[in-house]
Amino acid sequence: MNNSRRSFIRSASALVAGASLLHTLPLRAIAPSDKIRIGAIGINGMGWSDLTALLKNPEVEVVALCDVDKNVLDKRIAELAKQNINVKGYADYRKLLEDKSIDAVVIGSPDHWHCLMMTDACSAGKDVYVEKPVGNSIIECATMVAAQQRYNRVVQVGQWQRSQQHFRDAINFVHSGQLGQVRLVKAWAYMGWMKSIPVVPDSPVPAGVDYKSWLGPAETRPFNANRFHFNFRWYWDYAGGLMTDWGVHLLDYALIGMKSSNPKSIMAAGGKFAYPDDAAQTPDTLTTVYEFDNYNIQWEQATGIDGGPYGRTHGIAFIGNNGTLVLDRGGWEVIPEKGKMEAIARKPSVDNGLNLHAKNFVEVIKSRKMSDLNCPITAGAHIASFAQMGNIAFRTGKKIYWNEGKQNFTDSDANKLLAAAYHNGYKIPKIG
Known part of the structure; x- marks a missing residue:
């Protein structure tokens, strides 16, 4: 372990x-x-x-x-x-x-x-x-x-x-040490297909929908189509935006590649820069930096554009002294630093994860x-907690520090976000 x-x-x-x-x-x-x-x-x-x-x-x-x-x-x-x-x-x-x-x-x-x-x-x-x-x-x-x-x-x-072989192969290469010292890992999701969510008025609950049960522990609000089904992802009551939607997939491999535990500190900056007046709550643009002893892990997200790093809409890049390994759902490759290692042409995915x-x-x-x-x-x-740390840094607007011994933050505002608020008589389970 x-x-x-x-x-x-x-x-x-x-x-x-x-x-x-x-x-x-x-x-x-x-x-x-x-x-x-x-x-x-x-x-x-x-x-x-x-x-x-x-x-x-x-x-x-x-x-x-x-x-x-x-x-x-x-x-x-x-x-x-x-x-x-x-x-x-x-x-x-x-x-x-x-x-x-x-x-x-x-x-x-x-x-x-x-x-x-x-x-x-x-x-x-x-x-x-x-x-x-x-x-x-x-x-x-x-x-x-x-x-x-x-x-x-x-x-x-x-x-x-x-469960995909090419992800495992890429991480095995990272662990081989051939990239040299890895000082920075970038993970990103640039989602061009995600457009603005227009503001719509509250409306009657659709026929056949048990809205009270759908809300469950979330705060009771009038029904709004923007908060239902797929788009629930962009509201803090129910989810954590792109950070917890795509970030858990991509940052997961950043952690595996670096054999990382919890960061020392987290800071995040962003907001609704692309669609400031639309209906979503979570940021459409965000940069988050996780600090470790000898390296940083950086998360980037942007909606409405596809121009991510290395020409990819999503991925993870392990940036080492000898070269950079770029990994996404389609495959992986190594881009060398001049004279320090050989390039490795893209190795495509061959299975269904x-x-x-x-x-x-x-x-x-x-x-x-x-x-x-x-x-x-x-x-x-x-990895879900790791992503939540990034969201908490964004929501507090602070650089926050994780206390490994106490398993909480050193900041009281950040600690208020350790637990999701439960409503409507629901309580977080007590396991005992």
């Missing part, structure tokens, strides 16, 4: 009072010939993609779907029926979890629901495939780690790049070898 994973497990213990990490539930043994019965919660976007990838494994069958939008639920049930797959439909995920025949669940709900749903699923004895980012706050991330360890469930986080990630989850459900997971909850929680 590397230092970053040890560090986050310590974080979970410190932040989640009363968490017992020794208790385990009896496991239903799944023989290689058995079917793994899946239920999916939140099936409008990535939850549906995740389920589709899981169903490519012959030992998996889907038996239940859940969504608070009946329009989405009915659509997905009909799509499965065309494939001669009949499933139960639920509006309340807790009812789905009561089905003892279900072995595992996919959680593809908005970010602010991930923690409650995952901890409830683990408590109900289900294995879990949960979309990234795992939590909407650092405290939620720690709670989710504690729940997995308390109930001893298989929990895979949907950071499917960890999502399908491989789903297969890895299925294999571990059967084997119960948690160490074989490509993205266990400790890894997903660590």
Whole structure:
């Protein structure tokens, strides 16, 4: 176990009072010939993609779907029926979890629901495939780690790049030392397809939508189409903008490449520079710098433009004394410093990360070898917390410092953002 994973497990213990990490539930043994019965919660976007990838494994069958939008639920049930797959439909995920025949669940709900749903699923004895980012706050991330360890469930986080071979090959090259001393790592997402979100008035809740359940622990507000379905990502009540949407994917590999734990300090500057008057809350332009002992990790994001570093819309660059390795979802290459090393032409991706990630989850459900997971909850929680640190630096407008011993910041304003505010009678789970 590397230092970053040890560090986050310590974080979970410190932040989640009363968490017992020794208790385990009896496991239903799944023989290689058995079917793994899946239920999916939140099936409008990535939850549906995740389920589709899981169903490519012959030992998996889907038996239940859940969504608070009946329009989405009915659509997905009909799509499965065309494939001669009949499933139960639920509006309340807790009812789905009561089905003892279900072995595992996919959680593809908005970010602010991930923690409650995952901890409830683990408590109900289900294995879990949960979309990234795992939590909407650092405290939620720690709670989710504690729940997995308390109930001893298989929990895979949907950071499917960890299952792609070319990402692994690139990191192996970084670790070989051939780049020389790496002093700066850049990760970026320049999203030209993301245009301004026009301001629209509040409106009646659409027919078939259980809006109260959709809000859950988030603050009660009148229904607004901009805050619903895909665009929830750009509001602090539910998510963390591009930093937690794309940043967790790309910064994850920055951390893996540098074998990084938590930074000493974080500072961030940006804002709504492209679309100052549109409906989104999260910044459309942001630069974040994470300080470590001998190097920095830098995050850049920009919406409405595609002109990212090295001519790529997204990627990670490990900038060393001898050369720079540039990695993205399409492949990797090495750009040498003159006379210090040979160039390496672009090595393209050759596999499907999502399908491989789903297969890895299925294999571990059967084997119960948690160490074989490509993205266990400790890894997903660590990178989600790392991204949250960047957002907290932006939201406080300060350079903030992480206290590794106390597992919090040295700044009181920053510490106020360690936990997401819960409303409507919901409370962050106490794992014990």
